[in-house]
Amino acid sequence: MTVSILDEVGGRRPDVNQQNCPSRLVLEHVTSRWGVLVLGALLARSYRFSELRRTVGGVSEKMLAQTLQTLERDGFVHRDAKPVIPPRVDYSLTPLGREAAERVWELARWSEQWLDTVESAREAYDTRRGQSG
Amino acid sequence: MTVSILDEVGGRRPDVNQQNCPSRLVLEHVTSRWGVLVLGALLARSYRFSELRRTVGGVSEKMLAQTLQTLERDGFVHRDAKPVIPPRVDYSLTPLGREAAERVWELARWSEQWLDTVESAREAYDTRRGQSG
Incomplete structure (x- = not known):
């Protein structure tokens, strides 16, 4: 941790609660909504833009471009523009991006796994609220 | 997984990419921005609303109430209204909420840990873009 970073958070260690x-x-x-899904997709392999757009259901061209740019700027995604005709751009995870991706994808898988339980909890909550309301 | 849930996703297993x-x-x-921080705070102990608001820096009363209600409805947070005078409401994690909280908090800690590296990556990115632009 450099001094400059410490200064930015008022001399303390980084703390997401601040x-x-x-x-x-x-x-x-x-x-972010699309960040999670893009990182998760890239865990499997590198993708071209159009392939990624087909894999991540519902993402617009604009949102995918913004998400990839943000993740590239943060050092999580590597953009490889190959000097071929026609032009070809591949997106892949950096080692740091892979660490992030493993963690968020674990959470995505967990959300799929417990969907049933969460939906039951919502029904029970709504029933309780309906009775007391 | 019940049949009803499977039907909702068109007969397939839940898939966040759909x-x-x-x-x-x-x-x-x-x-969600506040969901992560509320779950993380509750990993340590149960909190009253006002305590939670002081712990999670920058959250408004309205956003904290909404976040807690969403997490309660999903079955992640338990709301315990104690029949005492003055009224006292404690929020704590359910067992399922604890599973979610451990995963998101791991990611929050990871973000704090690698902040320095990410900021260096951003500087390098901006320098590259400045040179080519």
Whole structure:
């Protein structure tokens, strides 16, 4: 941890609970709606833009481009523009991006696994609220 | 997995990559800006509303109430209204909520840990773009 970073958070270690801590922005990028899914897809292999767009259901061209650019700027995604005709651009994870991706994808898989339980909890909650309301 | 849930995702298993899969909403609740921080705080102990608001820097009363209600409805947070004078409400994690919280908090800690590296990557990216632009 460099001195400059420590200064930015007021001489303390990064702390996501602090309103102005820049670590919040790192967390928000890897947990963003499309960030999670893009990182997760790239865990399997590298992708071209159009392949990624087909894999991540519902993402617009604009949102995918923005998400990839944010993740590239943060050092999580490597953009490899190959000097071939026609032009070919491949996106892959950096070693740091892989660490983030493994963690968020674990959470995505967990969400799929417990969907049934969560939906039952919601029904029970709504029934309780309906009775008391 | 019950038949009803499978039907909702068109006979397939939940898959966050599918645009209409309800597992996306579970993932979005636990990775929301305030959801992550509320779950993380509750990993340590139960909290009263006002304590939680002081712990999670920058959260408004309205956003904290909404976040707690969403997490309670999903079955991640238990709301315990004690019949005492003055009224006292404690929020704590359910066993399922603890599983979610451990995963998202790991990601939050990871974001704090690698902040320095991410900020260096951003500087390098901006320098490259500045040179080529």
